[in-house]
Amino acid sequence: MEERKSFILDSEKRAVDERLSEKKMSEEMERDVLRVVNKKFSLDSLDRWDTSTALVQSVVSYITHNVKGAAVHVFCHESEYHEYREIDREGITSISDDSLFIGCLSMTGGVVSLSQFFSDYSLDDPLIEQCLQSIYGGKYIVPVVHSFELLAFILICSENPDEDLTLTDSQKEELLSVSDRLQINLYAASVAEKQQRELLRLSSFIQALQSRKTLSEIYQNLLKDLSEQLLFDRGVCYAFEEETMLLVPFDQRGIEEKVPSIHIGRGISGQVAEWNKIVSVPDRAKHPSYAAMGDEDFFKGSFISVPFGSPKELYGVVTFSRSAASPFGIEHRYMLEIASNFIASEITNRKLYEKLDESHFNIVKSLTRALEAKDAYTEGHSARVTKYSLGIARLLNYSEERLYNLRYGAMLHDIGKIGITDAIINKTSRLSDEEFSTIKGHTEIGYHILSNNPFFDTIRDFVLYHHETLIGTGYYKKKKGEYPEEAMIISAADIFDALTSDRPYRKALEVSAALSDMKRLSGIHFTQEIYDALCSYALSSDFSTEIQTKAE
Ligand SMILES: [Fe+2]
């Protein structure tokens, strides 16, 4: 009996415990739900945003939760497109930011009835009126203004188009609180997005960097390319020379006097090179160390200095300054840090490419040396013709790309002689007509040798036509304009080298004698311009340095 009583008591106790536990659970669940609801719909939720879109969505959720029967649309200012539109419903409607409607709205405060707003300002804009009232079913409008600038406006519409919507005073007050909170957060979001857009602008800098054809073009245009990203009064781009430990200025802007080279560790740029880290100072005059520093005194006010290089090698430093009234900030530092990484990687790639290209060119050079080794009188001829051709072309302001092709063309101009018998090549006495005709074939043989490789597409014609003349008396009877000017330059350099080299039947002519001898060919064999450039080059210090290496 006692046992049965105890069992009943136990089971009742269990049932009570279970009920209590269920009640406890449901209370906990209720609290959880409330916590979630409050979290979702508290005004504080408007402070937790990652993007403007998330912010706007929070506003819409908040208002629709608090105003029964309302549909909500938020129109934000898109400064890039000069219009207001719903960022979460891209492209449905947009209102130009120079419309009278927007002008009046930015002067309005509070929660206003939409029909009242149109009549108060006597706005005669049926398109906007019809869109907001008839299509959206708009009843109230809440402008979000920051410093007289309309950041956004909230359109409160009736969820059911057939029903009216009247806001209570407390709902209006609540909407004003939303507007205030939205104002702060939208402004912060717009600042963050502006910075993101600025980073996006860096892509144009990267494109400009990649469009530069050579390494020196990259250095020469670095300040110009960076000026699209950064406002500065003065700027210097230095390249680092490891042998001398000097930073050598490659380009300068806003500084009249010629900027001198600076030793690593000296001045702002030298220190930045030594430390290999960005330095940014808001006002040099107020800085305890830089104010007294004598070097690079042309950098006044605020300055920022950035090194660029690979992990193993420093390539250079760029330093900018501008008025201390608008100092460089952290955003410029980030931007330049990203830019310098791109500069360094582009330079590393170009250096690697140039190294590969140099080794390619050296193979070509070895090939011509092997050919010339058969004849002591022509040894080094192709290398010299290359130097002279480039000397002439530089004075004619050839682009880097044309110089590049000319270098290969000149080096290979006689490669076709590989297919001519040694007996004819090395013959020191006068050639017979038949032998002369055979040797003339070296231009065509050279052309065919180079036909197998698309790399030589441009230069094949330089090789084929390097024995043409202006007046059409060359191997193929081509006249000026019918063959590349590069072939004409190679021809002038070829004749000049032949005259200034020893031959079995005569000694080498002096430079001046060779030039005066060639004068008679000007306007017949090659243009006057090419002859003048050859004379300027042959009489320059560049040439005298190069002629000393003639025997190499
Ligand atoms: Fe030739």
Ligand SMILES: [Fe+2]
């Ligand atoms: Fe030649």
